[in-house]
Amino acid sequence: MKEHYERVGGVELIAYEKLTDHGLALPIFGRSRGANVYYTARSSAPGEAGGRITGFDHYDPDRLIPLPFEQVRETGVGEPWLDIFLWEGVPHVGTASEIWNRLADVRATIAEHAPLSLLALAEGVESAPDLQLIHKAFSWLMTRYGRQKALAWRRDTCLRGIVFKILRREVGASAYKPEMRRALQEQFEIRESGNKVNVSLGTPFSFVHPEDFATFTDIAASFDLTVEFSIATAEIAMGKTTQSSSRPVMRNRTSEDAMRIAALRVAASKPDGRATTTELKNEVGQYLTLTSEDTLPSKTRPNEAMYQQIAGNIVSHRGSKTNIFAKGWATYTGDGIQITEAGRQYLETLGA
Amino acid sequence: MTFITFEPPCCLRPVRRLGNMRTGLTAETNPVGIRRRRIGLAPKRELRDLAVNATPLPKPLDLVHVTSVGAAREIITLGQIEARECAVFKRDLVYMFLARPAYRLRNGQAKSDQINRFPCVFVIRPDKLGPPFHIYPFDTGAGASGCYGDLVDPHVYLEDYELEPDLSAAQRHIAWAFGGNRQYFEGDLIPGLVQSLHAWQSVGRGWLTIARLAATGSNQPDKRASAIEVAYSTRIELKGHARLVVFPQQLIEDNLGKNSALIEDLKKHDLAWETYDWRPNETPDFFMDEITRIVRRCLENAGQL
Numbered sequence: 001m002k003e004h005y006e007r008v009g010g011v012e013l014i015a016y017e018k019l020t021d022h023g024l025a026l027p028i029f030g031r032s033r034g035a036n037v038y039y040t041a042r043s044s045a046p047g048e049a050g051g052r053i054t055g056f057d058h059y060d061p062d063r064l065i066p067l068p069f070e071q072v073r074e075t076g077v078g079e080p081w082l083d084i085f086l087w088e089g090v091p092h093v094g095t096a097s098e099i100w101n102r103l104a105d106v107r108a109t110i111a112e113h114a115p116l117s118l119l120a121l122a123e124g125v126e127s128a129p130d131l132q133l134i135h136k137a138f139s140w141l142m143t144r145y146g147r148q149k150a151l152a153w154r155r156d157t158c159l160r161g162i163v164f165k166i167l168r169r170e171v172g173a174s175a176y177k178p179e180m181r182r183a184l185q186e187q188f189e190i191r192e193s194g195n196k197v198n199v200s201l202g203t204p205f206s207f208v209h210p211e212d213f214a215t216f217t218d219i220a221a222s223f224d225l226t227v228e229f230s231i232a233t234a235e236i237a238m239g240k241t242t243q244s245s246s247r248p249v250m251r252n253r254t255s256e257d258a259m260r261i262a263a264l265r266v267a268a269s270k271p272d273g274r275a276t277t278t279e280l281k282n283e284v285g286q287y288l289t290l291t292s293e294d295t296l297p298s299k300t301r302p303n304e305a306m307y308q309q310i311a312g313n314i315v316s317h318r319g320s321k322t323n324i325f326a327k328g329w330a331t332y333t334g335d336g337i338q339i340t341e342a343g344r345q346y347l348e349t350l351g352a
Numbered sequence: 353m354t355f356i357t358f359e360p361p362c363c364l365r366p367v368r369r370l371g372n373m374r375t376g377l378t379a380e381t382n383p384v385g386i387r388r389r390r391i392g393l394a395p396k397r398e399l400r401d402l403a404v405n406a407t408p409l410p411k412p413l414d415l416v417h418v419t420s421v422g423a424a425r426e427i428i429t430l431g432q433i434e435a436r437e438c439a440v441f442k443r444d445l446v447y448m449f450l451a452r453p454a455y456r457l458r459n460g461q462a463k464s465d466q467i468n469r470f471p472c473v474f475v476i477r478p479d480k481l482g483p484p485f486h487i488y489p490f491d492t493g494a495g496a497s498g499c500y501g502d503l504v505d506p507h508v509y510l511e512d513y514e515l516e517p518d519l520s521a522a523q524r525h526i527a528w529a530f531g532g533n534r535q536y537f538e539g540d541l542i543p544g545l546v547q548s549l550h551a552w553q554s555v556g557r558g559w560l561t562i563a564r565l566a567a568t569g570s571n572q573p574d575k576r577a578s579a580i581e582v583a584y585s586t587r588i589e590l591k592g593h594a595r596l597v598v599f600p601q602q603l604i605e606d607n608l609g610k611n612s613a614l615i616e617d618l619k620k621h622d623l624a625w626e627t628y629d630w631r632p633n634e635t636p637d638f639f640m641d642e643i644t645r646i647v648r649r650c651l652e653n654a655g656q657l
Contacts, residue, residue: 017466019470019630020421020605020610020611023605026470027632043633047633051633059465060465083632084632113605113606153627157628161629176635181637181641185641
């Protein structure tokens, strides 16, 4: 049905509604500062970092808090998602990276008092040490609320949340259909037993494969957890490739391990063995045979291909115990990596 | 929900009624709604008769009260859910749904507000609560404000749908219409139930038309459409009745002390709690799905599903 629309001008981030006195708040938009019709924005990547605004919904606020004049921001569809982060009664407005940088002086304090909120903000910041923050949040919960609550958070919020977001990305627009919403609630489970974490995925997700969950396995490994995937009828133990199913698991995306080796090769090709994150993203492709899935646009970083996003993750997920930093093959330089002597020797063992 | 789409570069679109053409389920309030029966005319409470021979399911279900974070704070501080004035029944009532975390938007509107942006849920054990004021097989607020669309039989009045104000009647209704607690939780009706009704059983047929909106596979599922509404005319104490509270995880952190008080109050009232991951760029549907998952697990652990 064709609808008639009227152009009425731009949109501004004019206010917010807070969940509590600190952390992320709900950004409220209007046509101008004095607007009395309010909107919330929709993100291209709901619940995830790095999204863009795709539309606006009517909103009926209860306790609207206007932003100070100087913090009002003009925005619109296609623009990067804007956050509002409250700390010490002050709203900080901008993209996650802008807010992260602005909070540099108080980040340590926030990590002490509100590590979950800082972690939520950090997910949108490429340079943020998110793995460290996850551990910080876990130990904070352990101290504050005890082991059971901390373990429940790790399993049900942290690890489950990562798998959920990956699955939602993989299923794309279908994620919002009623059947898939129900499947996302019921057809995947995360169970912990001892130092094992089992990810059980039902038939709606039979098309995914363990390599899609590299971020998840890195985080689990940092807690000394061994990951097992039970995907539909296939069962794969990470590292062992034991399959109990006759249905083969097709690999159609370059693994993160292969990506790490390519990143080392990029660094080795540079003077002093140093490569920035941007160089890694732009050049890893020279050392890999990219698959068609690798070159698909990233669903969370609009200007990048999937393989470039994974290359970036090598740096941003540097806290992982399985990565090139933990293995001593590279060091973090602040804006990228530098290959070590051990890293060069490792590449030699692999050959040209 | 009402969606406004912004077309680049920054053009606002006027609000329009977005409706499902087939079901007639509109995103905005239909001024007609399910009508109240005139005082003095006896309601024909057919649903009670239809379920009368059904064996109540052995495991009675808990009640679920969905509210916004702001209201939940107040509830936890006071240690009770207070009865609030109901625009439909013109008296103070506490509204809950049997097992299902559905919620009613302010004034029955579909416009997004705090309850779907910052939802909190209380799971309440009903066994020591005393008799409810009324029980209906759907959200009466949504029905009265027209949220179930124009397929609703205009000759069936709100009071006609009322079940007996007794939780065992609700359990019988579940047994008759859904066959089991889990099916009720998901909103899945017994297939072919409508064929078991005579053409003149207009209340039963009318209810099935409404209840189908909540079923899996509905084009625009609205879980309120078959969620059993249980209203109490007195406040409900949390202590001794609340099984679980679910709220955003940000509330367990503390910067200025306000949340410490909340956690202390939770301890004071012996309230078990779980959290979900709140994000400003997340969809309201996600919050409800996540809360539904947590409530489902809670009810499963209690042996109810």
